[in-house]
Amino acid sequence: SKQTQKHNNVVDFHTRKKTKAKMSLNDLVPPGVVTGDDLVTLLDHARANNYAIPAVNCTSSSTINAVLEAAKNAKSPVMIQVSNGGGAFMVGKSIKDKNAAAAGSVALAMHVRSVAKYYGVPVVLHSDHCAKKLLPWFDGMLEADEAFFNKYGEPLFSSHMLDLSEEPDEENIAICVEYFKRMAPMKIWLEMEIGITGGEEDGVNNEDVDPEKLYTSPEQVYAVYDALSKIGDMFSVAAAFGNVHGVYKPGNVKLSPERLGQHQAYAKKMLNSPLDKPIYLVMHGGSGSTDDEIKMAVDNGVVKMNIDTDTQWAYWDGLRAFEKDNRDYLQGQIGNPKGKDKPNKKFYDPRVWTRKAEESMVKRVMTSCEKLKCAGTYTPSSEPGYPQHGTPKTGPSPVVLMAAGAIVGSAATLLMKVIAK
Numbered sequence: 447s448k449q450t451q452k453h454n455n456v457v458d459f460h461t462r463k464k465t466k467a468k469m470s471l472n473d474l475v476p477p478g479v480v481t482g483d484d485l486v487t488l489l490d491h492a493r494a495n496n497y498a499i500p501a502v503n504c505t506s507s508s509t510i511n512a513v514l515e516a517a518k519n520a521k522s523p524v525m526i527q528v529s530n531g532g533g534a535f536m537v538g539k540s541i542k543d544k545n546a547a548a549a550g551s552v553a554l555a556m557h558v559r560s561v562a563k564y565y566g567v568p569v570v571l572h573s574d575h576c577a578k579k580l581l582p583w584f585d586g587m588l589e590a591d592e593a594f595f596n597k598y599g600e601p602l603f604s605s606h607m608l609d610l611s612e613e614p615d616e617e618n619i620a621i622c623v624e625y626f627k628r629m630a631p632m633k634i635w636l637e638m639e640i641g642i643t644g645g646e647e648d649g650v651n652n653e654d655v656d657p658e659k660l661y662t663s664p665e666q667v668y669a670v671y672d673a674l675s676k677i678g679d680m681f682s683v684a685a686a687f688g689n690v691h692g693v694y695k696p697g698n699v700k701l702s703p704e705r706l707g708q709h710q711a712y713a714k715k716m717l718n719s720p721l722d723k724p725i726y727l728v729m730h731g732g733s734g735s736t737d738d739e740i741k742m743a744v745d746n747g748v749v750k751m752n753i754d755t756d757t758q759w760a761y762w763d764g765l766r767a768f769e770k771d772n773r774d775y776l777q778g779q780i781g782n783p784k785g786k787d788k789p790n791k792k793f794y795d796p797r798v799w800t801r802k803a804e805e806s807m808v809k810r811v812m813t814s815c816e817k818l819k820c821a822g823t824y825t826p827s828s829e830p831g832y833p834q835h836g837t838p839k840t841g842p843s844p845v846v847l848m849a850a851g852a853i854v855g856s857a858a859t860l861l862m863k864v865i866a867k
Contacts, residue, residue: 564831598836626699641686764806
């Protein structure tokens with residue numbers, strides 16, 4: 447019967463996925479910025495093999511390079527993400543144009559595409575939390591995606607996030623559906639949030655939110671799946687389980703990662719899925735999480751974990767330590783303990799102290815790779831790198847098109863003459 451055939455096709459599809467999951471990630475996904483089917487393969491591999499990928503907020507070429515260096519050292523895929531505030535910073539804080547954040551985000555994406563291949567590991571290019579009031583920023587990035595796609599056949603970004611968790615569930619899901627319809631033809635991944643992450647980040651303050659809203663129900667998560675799966679399968683859900691943005695001592699934030707397992711079990715039952723973890727889940731607000739809580743979240747299907755507060759501190763801490771150790775050489779261009787006429791350029795050169803900040807951030811990102819169990823999953827490619835600025839779509843030569851047009855025109859003229867006779 448048709449129903450039996452449909453069931454067999456689904457089983458065959460998941461069997462092929464299981465086979466891929468056992469393969470080396472190097473044999474499945476190329477190095478550099480990954481989009482579309484390669485991104486799906488990467489996240490399938492992560493989910494099937496119980497690891498997650500760190501998604502690090504970046505605001506400059508320096509922080510981007512630090513994240514890429516960490517991924518290469520850790521032998522791991524990585525995600526680089528930009529927030530609205532990060533995009534505005536990237537374009538320059540003096541710019542007050544309404545499109546500044548989108549322009550800066552595109553500039554950040556182009557830098558990643560310029561250098562990612564040189565680090566030899568898979569890189570996901572993502573935009574972070576977009577609340578309803580920030581949708582013009584989202585629109586600007588999608589316009590850039592569409593322009594890049596029309597020219598090169600792939601989007602500029604790998605994925606985007608809509609965070610409409612402050613809105614009623616119905617409105618949240620409805621807006622996500624409309625945007626996903628626009629994204630799906632370009633094979634852009636959509637991450638959405640349902641249930642609220644506490645704390646404050648990038649101008650969105652949920653410090654006084656109702657505690658009950660910090661815990662998403664299985665029914666809420668499935669409602670998202672039901673709506674978005676009708677359009678495509680390239681989406682993930684950031685389901686709240688007590689997460690809080692910001693920095694907290696381990697144990698001071700009450701996380702319930704076991705709830706993620708309940709979401710998966712409910713979806714499996716509703717879908718009659720052969721997969722134990724049919725939904726791609728995302729973890730936000732991981733600062734203050736214990737290693738056991740992170741492990742349980744990953745074991746329950748989290749494939750991406752956001753990191754920002756801890757890497758911000760690490761970047762500053764590298765600079766702080768350098769200044770402390772070399773303070774006597776940083777009080778003027780000339781004059782230090784070695785002599786009042788001795789120059790200090792080798793200490794205040796931005797490349798010197800910025801590098802110390804990068805080195806500290808590299809170590810912290812590598813720690814996240816270890817905790818998320820993605821370290822060692824990808825051997826960096828030794829092939830020469832190159833910028834991923836797009837390869838123009840191939841199509842018929844303009845000369846061929848003109849000749850074809852002339853032939854069609856002549857045929858039409860002859861046909862009209864025959865009809866006239």
